[in-house]
Amino acid sequence: MTIPAPTHSLRPALTAEISARTGLTEQVIETLVHRFYGKIAADPVLGPIFAERITDWPPHLARMTAFWSSVALMTGRYHGAPVPKHMNLPVTWDHFDRWLDIFRATALETCTPEGAALVIDRAERIARSLHMATQDAQRAGVPVLR
Numbered sequence: 570m571t572i573p574a575p576t577h578s579l580r581p582a583l584t585a586e587i588s589a590r591t592g593l594t595e596q597v598i599e600t601l602v603h604r605f606y607g608k609i610a611a612d613p614v615l616g617p618i619f620a621e622r623i624t625d626w627p628p629h630l631a632r633m634t635a636f637w638s639s640v641a642l643m644t645g646r647y648h649g650a651p652v653p654k655h656m657n658l659p660v661t662w663d664h665f666d667r668w669l670d671i672f673r674a675t676a677l678e679t680c681t682p683e684g685a686a687l688v689i690d691r692a693e694r695i696a697r698s699l700h701m702a703t704q705d706a707q708r709a710g711v712p713v714l715r
């Protein structure tokens with residue numbers, strides 16, 4: 570007789586382990602996202618780039634909370650494709666650097682040192698790959714929307 574393999578996901582155990590190790594929870598991530606985009610919206614350089622494209626903030630904040638929940642807590646809550654959304658933005662590495670500075674400061678004031686280290690590491694990696702995508706698009710001559 571074959572015994573069926575368990576079909577339940579390992580995700581809840583993984584999420585619990587990450588949470589115990591870093592202090593990150595859905596609540597902490599929601600606070601991080603809301604504080605971060607509050608600062609971004611008020612930033613003189615980055616604020617206008619977002620303001621031109623995001624008129625309805627609550628759905629964006631909900632999407633970003635799901636994104637960070639997936640990236641940091643491995644919950645699989647985000648189903649989207651960030652790269653195309655960034656490819657035609659009028660940005661250089663200086664914009665990503667500024668984004669990262671604000672993100673690091675917000676993570677350090679919101680999370681435990683272990684939690685901040687995890688989300689900052691992920692943000693730095695993703696920022697580099699999004700920057701590469703914008704450079705590829707600019708090199709390929711895709712018109713930049715300003």
Ligand code: HEM
Binds near residue numbers: 660664692
């Ligand atoms: C210069 C830096 C950045 C700018 C100006 C920027 C701008 C934006 C804008 C305007 C949107 C909304 C796009 C739309 O709905 O049409 C967006 C979405 C998003 N951004 Fe960024 N972003 C930046 C960096 C980053 C970084 C570093 C990350 C990840 C660590 C990130 C993750 C996302 C995600 C996940 C979305 C949602 C995509 C979706 O619709 O599913 N962004 N960003």
